[in-house]
């Protein structure tokens with residue numbers, strides 16, 4: 001909690017003063033949820049028996065609420081902007097872009113630098129007292145494997161000299177799968193117009209001149225977290241409302257107006273892996289997700305789709321409800337729903353866990369130091385160190401981990417834990 005609070009400058013209300021940070025580098029604003037479809041969402045949520053909560057990032061995650069974003073004055077604040085831009089002039093900082101790190105250079109089992117390749121400078125080695133990998137859930141395990149840290153047998157097969165046999169590297173990959181439950185909208189209230197090319201110049205102009213309009217929001221302005229079965233200890237489904245029907249690749253719904261819930265179970269058991277296919281660093285590794293490979297994951301999907309339909313068919317949506325476009329009435333039985341999920345679902349872009357921290361035999365990173373186990377001078381700090389996928393989006397947890405890791409690396413006393421109460425579901429029976 002103290003590190004989540006350290007990263008954020010929250011502009012909303014937190015009457016308790018317990019859950020939100022006020023002076024961090026990343027601005028966090030509550031969406032204004034002005035589209036009438038969001039009003040219908042909250043009304044429908046109440047009609048379906050869900051709670052309307054103040055802050056899904058505060059005391060109670062379970063329920064429906066406007067969501068937060070890192071958008072301030074129409075501009076998104078990412079890590080480069082909030083953390084690197086203010087210190088670009090430091091003499092001990094050299095930012096190299098357009099370069100691919102191709103391997104960690106070892107002296108025995110001590111990391112002493114990285115080799116990188118760029119079109120401008122070709123290949124070169126940068127030496128350092130130590131190396132911190134933060135290439136993300138695909139690249140950090142890929143680089144470790146390319147550098148000889150991973151499953152020794154598999155590395156030898158690819159002709160890579162083994163520095164340390166660490167079979168957990170690249171394993172334990174988790175992700176949130178997401179599918180779009182899409183409805184036709186009978187009234188011209190959705191944001192579907194912004195997908196038409198003739199509206200692009202107006203949208204662009206509004207943003208360029210005033211930082212307002214449809215380009216000043218991510219449109220994922222509200223949603224909820226629900227439990228889809230009574231024995232779930234915490235909400236296991238995330239439902240994000242989008243006041244237009246569109247796939248991640250930009251394909252719009254086939255009707256003039258539409259809306260959708262982006263649905264995703266949050267605690268998947270399915271685990272996959274990242275494995276090299278070759279010892280060429282410029283070639284992508286093989287990514288195997290094994291989505292839907294456990295009974296519970298399949299059950300969560302069926303329940304999630306049913307709960308979402310129940311929500312979108314509440315009286316509050318009656319004046320907009322033009323019928324379900326996706327998955328559509330043909331997906332009625334559990335099997336039909338699962339077939340649709342298997343065909344239609346996409347990644348939510350939340351891969352993690354491939355260099356998990358821990359103390360068991362499969363652990364890659366030591367949680368006390370973020371050091372790669374079994375070698376010296378090498379740490380990993382990114383989404384790959386998460387042992388278990390978080391119960392929502394990953395960006396804030398990655399930043400929280402990075403802030404704490406910074407203290408561990410610098411030898412600072414870590415911030416003391418804060419013991420804050422949070423809502424726990426008490427089963428009725």
Ligand SMILES: Cc1cc2nc3c(=O)[nH]c(=O)nc-3n(C[C@H](O)[C@H](O)[C@H](O)COP(=O)(O)OP(=O)(O)OC[C@H]3O[C@@H](n4cnc5c(N)ncnc54)[C@H](O)[C@@H]3O)c2cc1C
Nearest residue numbers: 099100101134135136137139349382383393394395396398
């Ligand atoms: C399209 C998309 C939308 C998302 N939306 C959200 C959202 O709305 N909310 C949310 O919470 N999360 C969202 N996420 C997830 C979130 O962005 C990631 O979980 C998070 O950024 C992971 O952080 P990371 O530091 O582990 O890796 P990354 O942010 O991926 O950072 C890794 C960096 O390392 C660089 N890199 C990798 N390999 C090399 C190499 N060999 N040499 C040099 N550089 C290298 C990459 O270019 C990248 O800059 C989204 C992700 C995607 C892809």
